Amino acid sequence: xxxxxxxxxxxxIMTAKFLLEHNHDVIVIEVDKERIDELSxxxxxxxxxxxxxxPSLLRETNPExxxxxxxxxxxxxxxxxxxxxxxxxGFKKVVTKIxxxxxxxxxxELGLEATIVPSRTIGRHLAELFEGRDSFExxxxxxxxxxxxxxxxxxxxxxxxxDLALPKSSRIMCIYRKGKLIIPEDNARIEPDDEVIIITxxxxxxxxxxQLDSVGHYxxxxxx
Numbered sequence: 001x002x003x004x005x006x007x008x009x010x011x012x013i014m015t016a017k018f019l020l021e022h023n024h025d026v027i028v029i030e031v032d033k034e035r036i037d038e039l040s041x042x043x044x045x046x047x048x049x050x051x052x053x054x055p056s057l058l059r060e061t062n063p064e065x066x067x068x069x070x071x072x073x074x075x076x077x078x079x080x081x082x083x084x085x086x087x088x089x090g091f092k093k094v095v096t097k098i099x100x101x102x103x104x105x106x107x108x109e110l111g112l113e114a115t116i117v118p119s120r121t122i123g124r125h126l127a128e129l130f131e132g133r134d135s136f137e138x139x140x141x142x143x144x145x146x147x148x149x150x151x152x153x154x155x156x157x158x159x160x161x162x163d164l165a166l167p168k169s170s171r172i173m174c175i176y177r178k179g180k181l182i183i184p185e186d187n188a189r190i191e192p193d194d195e196v197i198i199i200t201x202x203x204x205x206x207x208x209x210x211q212l213d214s215v216g217h218y219x220x221x222x223x224x
Contacts, residue, residue, distance in 0.1 A: 003066070003069075005029065006070065007072040009072060027061055029048045066091050069094045069095070073097075083096040096116070113151060148173070148200075150195055150198065152195050153196055157196075
């Protein structure tokens with residue numbers, strides 16, 4: 001697979017290293033030439049010098065061949081703009097990093113559903129560790145071909161859970177609605193802006209992306 005990373009901060013570089021270890025193709029876009037010169041000795045990947053939110057530069061990466069565009073600069077506005085440009089150019093999936101959680105709802109309204117807020121994720125994890133829980137243990141529980149897929153509900157997904165007609169070996173685990181956790185009954189309804197979490201077989205991920213018309217995001221087992 002081919003990944004394009006906009007920005008060369010710590011999050012982007014750690015992501016690039018993991019991707020390269022799994023033999024994926026990686027291109028890093030960075031505005032600082034000295035930073036590129038420094039990283040070129042550390043990472044065996046492609047580099048582009050310039051502003052990753054510019055359509056002309058993103059086109060050089062051949063978006064139709066790119067699987068994921070990661071917008072990981074230190075500026076929320078740049079990441080949002082780069083994500084919108086990348087989506088318009090045809091990237092299959094766009095991931096947007098934001099530091100300020102108040103931008104999250106704006107991202108949802110813009111259709112940027114694969115949004116990460118690192119400070120909140122780390123803060124929640126540290127708090128749960130303090131209370132004797134480890135939210136990251138989920139990755140060790142996803143065995144064999146199990147995956148977790150999530151999406152933010154749009155108008156076309158609003159309605160009864162049964163109306164989604166999910167693929168076999170798929171079930172809605174929970175719904176996050178306005179900051180509250182909901183364990184849905186069979187007759188429950190999905191409302192606009194609900195974040196819906198589905199547990200499924202890994203083979204269903206592509207079908208779920210197509211069915212829900214959503215970039216979504218997922219976590220899967222490395223085994224099997």
